[in-house]
Each structure stands twice: as C-alpha cells, then as structure tokens.
Amino acid sequence: MIYYIGALGLIFIGLFIIMTRHNLIKMIIGLNIMDTGVNLFLISIGYIRKGTAPIFSKPGINPGAMVDPTPQALVLTAIVIGVAVIAMALSLAIRLYQHYGTLNMRKIKEQRW
Amino acid sequence: MRKFISLILVGIIASGITLSLLKIPFGTPKTKVGNYYLNRGIEQTGAVNIVTSVVLNYRGFDTLGEVTVLFIAALGLGMVTLTFKREKREIQPSSFILSVGSRFLFPFILLFGTYIFLHGHLSPGGGFQGGAIIASGFLLIYLGCKREINEKRFKLTESLAGLVFLIIGLMGLYFSGYFLFNFLPKGVANTLFSAGIIPLIYIAIGFKVGAELAGIINDLMEEK
Numbered sequence: 001m002i003y004y005i006g007a008l009g010l011i012f013i014g015l016f017i018i019m020t021r022h023n024l025i026k027m028i029i030g031l032n033i034m035d036t037g038v039n040l041f042l043i044s045i046g047y048i049r050k051g052t053a054p055i056f057s058k059p060g061i062n063p064g065a066m067v068d069p070t071p072q073a074l075v076l077t078a079i080v081i082g083v084a085v086i087a088m089a090l091s092l093a094i095r096l097y098q099h100y101g102t103l104n105m106r107k108i109k110e111q112r113w
Numbered sequence: 114m115r116k117f118i119s120l121i122l123v124g125i126i127a128s129g130i131t132l133s134l135l136k137i138p139f140g141t142p143k144t145k146v147g148n149y150y151l152n153r154g155i156e157q158t159g160a161v162n163i164v165t166s167v168v169l170n171y172r173g174f175d176t177l178g179e180v181t182v183l184f185i186a187a188l189g190l191g192m193v194t195l196t197f198k199r200e201k202r203e204i205q206p207s208s209f210i211l212s213v214g215s216r217f218l219f220p221f222i223l224l225f226g227t228y229i230f231l232h233g234h235l236s237p238g239g240g241f242q243g244g245a246i247i248a249s250g251f252l253l254i255y256l257g258c259k260r261e262i263n264e265k266r267f268k269l270t271e272s273l274a275g276l277v278f279l280i281i282g283l284m285g286l287y288f289s290g291y292f293l294f295n296f297l298p299k300g301v302a303n304t305l306f307s308a309g310i311i312p313l314i315y316i317a318i319g320f321k322v323g324a325e326l327a328g329i330i331n332d333l334m335e336e337k
Binding site for chain 1: 115116119120122123126127130131134137139141142144146147148150151152154155161162163164167168172176179182183186187189190193194196197198235236237239241242244245302303322325326329332333
C-alpha cells in the first residue's frame with residue numbers, strides 16, 4: 001500500500017508544480033516528477049508480496065511467486081521515452097529563453113512578436 | 114490565491130483517484146495475462162527473462178512503436194537545436210588527470226553497456242538499459258575531455274539499427290507469416306545463444322538507443 005501512496009504522492013506533487021509555477025524549467029521538472037510517479041505506480045500494480053523478479057535464472061523456480069512482468073515491460077520503454085521527451089521539452093525551453101529573454105510563462109504570454 | 118485553487122483542484126482529483134484505487138487490492142496475485150507469460154514464456158520464446166520476452170516477443174510491435182517515438186523525439190530535439198544561437202564562450206580546458214581518466218574509463222563503460230544488452234534475455238537488462246549506459250560513456254567523454262565526435266556516425270548507426278529491427282520483423286513475415294515472428298531456433302534456455310531473434314533485436318535496440326541518447330547529448334552541448 002505504501003507504494004501506491006508514494007506513487008500517487010509523486011503524481012500529485014508534479015501536478016501541483018505544473019499548475020502553480022510560472023517558470024518553464026520548474027514546470028518541466030514537475031512533468032518529470034509526474035512521469036516518475038506514473039512509472040512507480042505501474043510497477044507497484046504488478047507487485048505481489050514476497051515476489052521475486054520474473055527471471056528463471058535457475059531451474060525449479062516457482063512461477064507463482066514471481067511479480068507480474070507486463071507492467072515492468074511497459075515501464076522499461078517508458079523510462080527511456082521519458083528521458084527523450086524531457087530533453088526535447090528542455091530544448092524548447094532554451095529556444096524560448098533565447099527568443100523572449102525570460103522563462104516566466106506569464107511574461108511570455110504578455111509579449112508579442 | 115492561485116495556489117489555493119490549485120490545491121483544491123489537486124485535492125479533488127486525488128480523492129477521486131484514491132476512491133477508485135481502493136478497489137484495486139495491493140500485493141495480490143497477478144492478472145491472467147501475467148500468469149500466462151510466466152507459465153508459457155520459456156517454451157514459447159526461449160528467453161528466461163520474462164520481461165524481455167514480453168517486450169520483444171509478445172509485444173514486439175509495441176516496442177517498435179516506442180522506438181519510433183524515441184526516434185521522433187530525438188529528431189524534434191535536433192530540429193529545435195538547429196535554430197539555437199550559440200555564442201562562443203571561454204571554456205577552461207580540463208586537467209590532465211580528468212581527461213586521461215575519462216578516456217581510460219570510456220571503453221569499460223562501452224563494454225559494460227554491451228554486456229548488458231547482449232545478456233538481455235538472461236539477466237536483468239536489455240537494449241534500452243545498455244543503450245543508456247553507452248550514452249553515459251559518451252557524456253563522460255563530452256564533459257571530461259574536449260573531443261570532436263562525428264555526429265553523422267551517430268545518425269548512421271541509429272538509422273541502420275532501426276532498419277535491422279524492421280528487417281528482422283519482415284523476415285519473420287516472410288518465413289513464418291507473422292511480423293516479428295521468432296523464426297530462428299530457440300536453443301537451450303539459459304544459454305547465451307538462445308531465444309532466437311530476441312538477442313538480435315536487443316543488439317539493434319542497444320545500438321539505436323545508445324546512438325540516439327548520445328546524439329541528444331551532442332545536440333544539447335552548448336558549443337560545438
């Protein structure tokens with residue numbers, strides 16, 4: 001249960017950051033925190049008590065004692081994609097800063113080209 | 114005021130999600146599909162790491178899509194960074210120990226990343242993780258010692274690796290009638306040469322992810 005609480009906590013912290021901050025970098029950090037929370041949540045759905053990793057490294061391991069491999073497989077790719085998406089968002093933030101001279105979203109909205 | 118409203122909004126969403134989540138029991142036995150993968154995985158795919166067999170065999174098409182998403186993100190980043198105004202800045206050259214040390218560590222990092230993605234079907238690891246480790250080696254080179262790295266080769270490696278993934282999938286279509294079908298012999302489980310096409314695809318993914326993340330690092334460098 002503590003995993004659910006932690007994962008949801010991370011998701012809501014990220015959501016709160018995105019809604020309240022005006023600095024673009026901080027918003028991207030909030031997005032990243034949300035990403036981590038979602039990954040942790042997916043992993044914790046597949047968890048079973050006293051479960052082992054889903055790898056038959058030795059013969060004779062009981063498959064019933066293993067955790068669910070499906071969410072792990074989903075999260076595996078989601079982490080790498082998260083890194084790439086965050087990198088792209090940061091590059092857009094750099095470009096915005098070079099154009100407007102500020103990272104504050106309110107000031108950017110006020111400005112015109 | 115804005116913070117207060119956001120707090121109330123987050124509270125409403127949180128209570129809604131928590132109420133629905135209370136119905137999902139925690140730490141209980143798996144879903145049907147997870148049990149199926151665990152019970153039949155080895156005989157059907159030949160890989161002892163069930164996560165790998167799910168990623169590359171049962172959901173191989175999905176992984177192809179995810180690799181494409183990664184490619185598009187890296188491509189978009191490259192397009193955005195093309196428009197950067199880069200100004201020359203004085204950068205202090207790194208010290209002798211730092212540059213020699215990072216150059217000494219670089220091949221070992223590459224070796225470790227290769228080990229991780231070669232043994233993806235036997236132990237925890239795989240193409241995505243190994244690729245990320247290889248990219249971290251390139252990051253060390255970029256930060257530790259100033260060295261020109263040919264970015265065209267990154268692009269070439271990335272495209273070739275993606276092509277290999279597709280060609281293996283199409284070969285499955287040609288030989289057995291299904292895209293990404295495991296047409297090679299599965300071999301003895303728990304040995305390096307087993308699991309048919311899974312290690313081949315993971316090698317391709319390892320190269321692709323490594324080159325892609327290294328290319329992202331290269332794009333984000335302040336000075337080229």
